[in-house]
Amino acid sequence: MNAVPAESPRSSLKILQRPKAETGLWSWITTTDHKKIGVMYFLATMVFFVIAGVEALLLRIQLAVPENDFLSPDVYNQLYTMHGITMVFFVGIPLGASFFNYIMPLQIGARDVAFPRLNAFSFWVFCAAGIFMYSGVLLGGLPNGGWFNYAPLSTTVGPDVSGYTVGGGSAELGTQVHMGRMLLYSIGLQIAGIATLASAINFIVTILNLRAPGMTLMRMPIFVWMTLVVAFLLLFAIPVIGIALWQLMFDVRFGANFFNPAAGGDPVLWQHMFWLFGHPEVYILILPAFGIISEIIPTFSRKPIFGYTAMVFAGVAIGFLGWGVWAHHMFAVGMGPVANTAFALTTMFIAVPTGVKIFNWIGTMWGGKLRLTTAMLFAVGAVAMFTIGGLSGVTHSVVPSNYQQTDSYYVVAHFHYVLFGGLVFGALGGVYYWYPKVTGRLMNETLGRTNFWTLMLGFNLTFGLMHFVGLWGMPRRIDTYAAGFGWDLLNLIITVGAFIIAGSVLLLIINMASSLRRGQIAGDDPWDARTIEWMTSSPPAHYNFKEVPQISARDELWHRKHAVSEQGDYVRVPAGGAGTVVIHDPDTDIHMPDPSFYPALAAVGMPIMGWALFTSGTGMIVLLAVGCVITVGALFAWAFEPMAEEGH
Amino acid sequence: MAEVTTAEASEEAHATSLGLSNEKLAMWTLLGSECLFFGALISAYLIYYTNYNGQPEISPALFDIPFTSVSTFVLLMSSLGMVLALSAIQRGDDRGFRIWILATAIMGSVFLSGQIYEFTVFVNEGMRLDTSPFTSSFYVMTGFHGIHVTVGVLMLITLWARSMTGKLTSEHSDVVENIGLYWHFVDIVWIVIFTAVYLVPYEQVGA
Amino acid sequence: MITASRSEAAGHRSAARRRWAAWTVLLGLLMAGCGTRELPQSALNPAGPVARAQDELWDLVFWIAVGVFILVQGLILFAVFRFRDRGGDEIPKQVAGNTKLELMWTIIPALILVGIAVPTVQTIFELAQEPGEEALDVRVIGKQYWWGFEYLDEDQQGVITANELHIPTGRPVFLRMQALSATQPDPGFDAAPEIGQGVSNGVIHSFWVPRLAGKQDVVPGHTRTLTIQADEPGLYPGQCAEFCGLSHARMRFDVIAHEPAEFDQWIADQAEPAEAAEDGLAAEGEELFQSQQCIACHAIDGYEAAAGTAAEVRIGPNLTHFASRRTFAGGVFDVNDEAQLKAWLANPQAVKAGSQMPNLGLTDDQIDALTAYLYTLE
């Protein structure tokens, strides 16, 4: 971070020549351009989304009929665990990061993020974490304790304590397999946490410090505000889970006693630490979608966001209150009536700012001129579906009835309405909305509408019905169930719904891929939008704006396109009004950071240090040293490498 | 806030909306985050410090307070060394800077050696990571702090080496300042740990 | 520069019809849901005062939520249809907000939530109250992957069963729950494994009989409590609701409620020790049970094993009255299904993953004998 500008580009620590490639594989590996990094985040996210989706389909096949033996319990537990971990840590968080990376600097009129190489580092460390996590396929199995990974099942005991099933009768082998899987969980997520923390700091500094002239905080688009709130949530939530994972790692690998009741540890401590992170995490996942929705609805309603200030403060309030509700995940743990009451009240209260957001979106549409493009459909769909998730959230806050709902499929239904209905619908709205900015071409609207309606159908079939099976007594995380509880038909329909979702996602991928070549040429501002990312070319040049715009209002672009008439109405300024005059020759006057090998190299060492803990003795020390030398060496080289070569 | 920066200034990479350096802003952001890292570790210790897993002889009574007080004092004084080094380089006094930055790094190393010695003594007395929640939370907390000190010492030595080869001058005092912030933070964490772990008369409040 | 397509009105209308069709199906299912009152494990079908109190709160919040749902979705649909772009050049009024409206939709939801909070808090404290002297005291033991029940009242001591909890109707039952190691003997309620006493290396389970009460987690190192009560005699199935390992799905149990007199009779029967098998295959099985490792984990009252008295042999379920039960192995297999029992004895992990009962490599003849013996334990 504290790069010491070196005087000579050929400093002695410079092992690798400065990368020069502008196209091809190396240009992507070494890039420091926030837009390329955003695109890579998105593509990596899509890969993980498909993986986690396939895992979900396998789970649904297993649950389609009672007493099914399509998957063994061991495989089922690994799949449901990895579905959760992948969707939360390798889809939800990086999906937000991909939008933040690409869109946020454009929306504030910055040329790049504050620390371009740190940004690349975040991405590559995130990839390293994903690879490390899934390396379990070759190392005796994937994590299988659930994404929540409650101790002591995750630490001293394990799901197969005598190893009769997994260890083939050997308790020792069973324990070894268990330890490996838990190391994947704890170290994999710690690595992912480093990536996330680095990008959180990066985004905070970027938003605070790199705004275009005139872009005061209260002129920032809501999306940028939500980025800021999410970055702060990550900044404070990641350390909590980081330490919990660190303690878990010591428990599992080195026999520490943080969560081991036999030696005096208390497993409830893990739950507090996990949910202290886990609840803010929910807002980390959903607030980016709120930001995206708040950009799409005004554009396609042709009105400014209703109650901008309230929207900002509601988002900030949700972020704040998110710290005071974690134990509502633990009502059935037995904290006693006083603690349960306190967390019930805070949880209910958080519904108020959430409600404000929903009503303000409706207020934005009210009286507008709505163009129901695919992006708008997804945004409105997200509001409608999130509302259902929000309402079931209120039912959870009613503690006595929560005792019935918690750990049942009702909860599964609830958070999928929040995260799929809110986050995925919102993010897909964002994909359709910003695709033309990223690629220069529009996505196919007919395919898009089909995509939306099939997703709506499949989503509601799948998760809507889960409310019922949950209330009818079906617990979560069971790999099979007996007939006769009234769950059979609903489970079958749920599985059908899951496949409809899969088909719809396939349509999305086809649409994205085919529009890349065949889509209609978009132009700078295809949606008649309001914010400044639409003022530059599509796709934007690597320096984003030829001339950084001077900001004089919220919805700057809209104000540039309209003037106030004598009657006090807005009238459209004839085309060309939004044009900017090029003063500089961008290729010589704008200094952009050069690409660098070191961020990607620094990421390589981390999983090596993680794998070291799978071995012991000399092997462990050697691997630890190798990983450490790679990472620390790359960080040193990076620190002494100038941001941009002289004379560039 | 953006009004203070002029339009033409924004064309330059180093001009910023708040008029503050990106690196320093990032460092303070990181330190805000570090509060939660160390808070979690100290909390675990406070929850477990009376929990001896049936081995009450392995308790905070083992702590050698005079010894730790000395190493605490050394770490505290290293913070003084750090500010004096910063003030020297800001004045352009390269020689003063080298002396003080090296002194700071040495004091940090003395603290680390003290910690390693202390751990060795404890382990020999039967206080191991897996003895009880008390020992687990003690080692993991102080060890995590020790890793931070190690990283700090490495950075300090690097600064010293850069200065010796003439590559670090008063132009780069902001780098020294940021590393200094990190160093002071590691110090204040120890101020809290020293009181919470070593000084509080646990035998009176422990019940 | 507006290049986005803006018409295709026909497409919109058919899409809207599809949307309506989807909602109709959902509503139909909702109705069906309310009508399905005979579901055996449904929280919406309460059979005792605790579950009823929880269900009443659910009803209140559910209908409020339905009201809000209709309002919000109605507003969205109305806005979408009413304010569609129908061409024309005029620019909609650029409304930045409306303080009165915004205050209204901040304050009204807050008031509704206060309305929900009051009965919620009342019920939290009501349910947290421990029942009085009249309650039946039962200890619940959660192990990977089965439930044990031990009757604690003075006149019922020594009655221990597995995977089925028998209770009298109309009387509160106070459950004290402990999660224990699957591989170590149960030290008994009073030697209670609190945090740090070395024996509580179990995992977290959650006790859930939806028709009688919501969940209570059973956490190793802590003794958790829960009150349940049934109005009518009957069978109330339950299930572990906290992920506890490979056979989490196969950790079921039943609560069986009897009329009080019938319950007393049941207790008296259970208090009897097992009788020695008379002769033949069963006697051979009895021999095997004691010579093989069975007796090291499974107590049968009236017998002593090398490992200790019946009161000390407490790793697996107490089998004294095995044949009187409905199910075995975590409430998933039918006791009267002889083939299943034999398959279980032959290879426990093949029928129940992760089971802690070892595969003893028994021959078919040995299995026949053991089965015959187990069926004498009524």
Place this chain on the structure above:
Amino acid sequence: MSDADDLEHADHPDSSQYIVIGIILAVFTAIEVAISFAAVPGEIAVPALIILTVLKFLLVVMWFMHLRFDSGWFRRLFVFGLGVALAIYAATISLMLYAGAATQA
């Protein structure tokens, strides 16, 4: 929200002030250690130790880390993290120690 007054590198103290602060820190530490040795009753010792620790903390943060002289943004970022940490960990510690701790009958 104007930060025109937040100028970086505002007047930092000079070396002599740093040395005075260093001496104060050393003295406070000596008092702390003395309290710990002098068998002061817990109800006096604990508050005294906490106060001294907070003072040392503030001295380092305000003077050595220049928070007193620097832009308010640095202070906001740090205090925000510190405040969240104090709040949530205080709540967690009390929940761990008092809520649903071993409810042995």
